[in-house]
Amino acid sequence: MPQKKIRNMDELAKVSGISRPTLSKYFNDAASVRDSTRVKVEKALQVFDFRPNVYAINQNRRRTRNIGIVVPYLADPFFTEIGREVELACIRAGYSPILLSSHGSPQLELDNLESLRSLKPAGVLLAPCGDTSDKNAIASFAREIPVVLFDSNIPNIGEAFVGSNNDFSISLMVQYLCRSGQPPCFFEMKTPSNPNALTRRQAYLDSMAKQGETAHVFQVEGQGWNFEEIGSTEGGRLLAQGSFPTNTVLCSNDRLAIGMLAAAYKQNIRVGLDEKSTVRIAGHDDHPFARYTCPPLTTIAQDYVAIAQGAADILFQIIDTETPPSSRVETLLEGRLIMRDSA
């Protein structure tokens, strides 16, 4: 039960009978001091409330224990979850993570990096906005501070990249859709900000070719991160016009699919794999809401726990060894097919 407040280490040194430099050692690594002194310190800490001043600590350290985490859009539950996993990985490793969102704006992304820079982080885990990101600025930042990218890759920027294998997962989905019904059309935005979208489209084209089926790509207008709106408006329009040559649509991501499902419902189009349904819709990402759509969405689950941990581990290694990997490593993890009712 802490009673009297203690203002600094000098005062704690007096009441604990341990010298200040030793206290400094203790707070840096409690295991680095003799057991008997550790006990003395901790006994004093039970009586006197005290924690070292972070600002004074960080001012004097070359590198802090801070790690910056930047995601493009925290209002998207996918990024909230993956961001949280990265946070946890940092905490487990004894770092202080700071999670920031770019809110879909490349400018805010740079602002975030700038404010991180003033925090002298040991490293940064960045899920970039994508094609709209200011690549030169990020590259310049990455020259000062170790950066590991995740989720969305920008070639040659940062020490490493960890993400999901779009080739694998899209091929998995295309195979499933082809063998369980009509081959899928592909639905996406014309100018997607996320580079994953590009690799997914290419993966779709490749997989369809391998299946010996004709590919049909539908690209719609739309800017920003309001994917549900785009899926609903533009996807709904395509459904209404009967534009899709097959009864199956693979959406580039779940949020587009969620919007399209809403539009289908509005038009009284029944979606699903049963006989009464006329359309199948599938997505990608296993968005937290995908199981509550009508009908529940068939999709690909990214292993974001592994992505988060993988990216963090690489960064920790760079920080510990103080040497970047000899060449930039790109790690691609495989997703799982989640079969629900929509396709």
Next chain:
Amino acid sequence: MPQKKIRNMDELAKVSGISRPTLSKYFNDAASVRDSTRVKVEKALQVFDFRPNVYAINQNRRRTRNIGIVVPYLADPFFTEIGREVELACIRAGYSPILLSSHGSPQLELDNLESLRSLKPAGVLLAPCGDTSDKNAIASFAREIPVVLFDSNIPNIGEAFVGSNNDFSISLMVQYLCRSGQPPCFFEMKTPSNPNALTRRQAYLDSMAKQGETAHVFQVEGQGWNFEEIGSTEGGRLLAQGSFPTNTVLCSNDRLAIGMLAAAYKQNIRVGLDEKSTVRIAGHDDHPFARYTCPPLTTIAQDYVAIAQGAADILFQIIDTETPPSSRVETLLEGRLIMRDSA
């Protein structure tokens, strides 16, 4: 185009011809120095890249310009949005906000406050987890640092509270539902962690009495923050059993309603206000996904921009005047009825 790097203000003083104390003044408030010297400094800054060390600054200031923002669950888009609004309000006022999520855990909530404490924030804006929050610990924290609560109230903790007027909004909804069809039943969790749930239930009972209708409250089991799951499982069960005495259900929040809509769809129960529908479902909060449910959800929109700005403004005033309000202020803002297709 910054060329040579400058390490501290002393070096900048040399190259700019301005003394260090004056530079310090400049960085604290650029308008506090003479125009001619401001120009000199900024000319030097264009040539030499430099920004003052945050840690050294904050170590020497009594109060920092940091403001902590803690929300209960950042994976809930509602809190992501309101958290973002609070962040923006802080930035506009010249503070450095730090947004943290408790992830539904009262323990993490305390951890967040603890790590904030070491950042010596000028104040904290807290949306507490709710009834599960450790009220004593929060109260003790609030004695050290100015705290303003928002979204969810805990009586007598913090200097003020800003939230939405549940009495008003529930009454608005009940009136609408009663005049447009059968009177609503009320669907909620038995042990909700959020105190808003309690006031909403009471508001429902009061409104129904005022309308001269019989109230029917249905409370279901379920823990944690996975509201969609609870709404789907438990709400779905009630629908299947035909437990609701009227054809209209008012859910305590949108996330429960989203789950219940998914369950209704699965059971082939058509939800909406048209003739073909047999059930009406309404929610509360205008969750970002509420417009993409099947059918789109009728709900109450909280004015979270006003809530965020209101809470922030009160905190700024406390910080500026260095005096808490004479008595704890509770501000309740009125929501708007959002009529969609579900009720």
Next chain:
DNA sequence: AATTAAACTTTACGCGCGTAAATCATGATG
């Protein structure tokens, strides 16, 4: 008991900046 490495204490300096006091330069004012 003598030896010795490990851990501790003492002393001292530095980090980068806030800030106060005394002094000095500047330009507007009457």
Next chain:
DNA sequence: CATCATGATTTACGCGCGTAAAGTTTAATT
């Protein structure tokens, strides 16, 4: 031209801690 307020400069100290060097104690080892 003298007056004077405003703002700059010089000087100096302090914040709380990291960290290095030199000397001293502790506890394990032979």
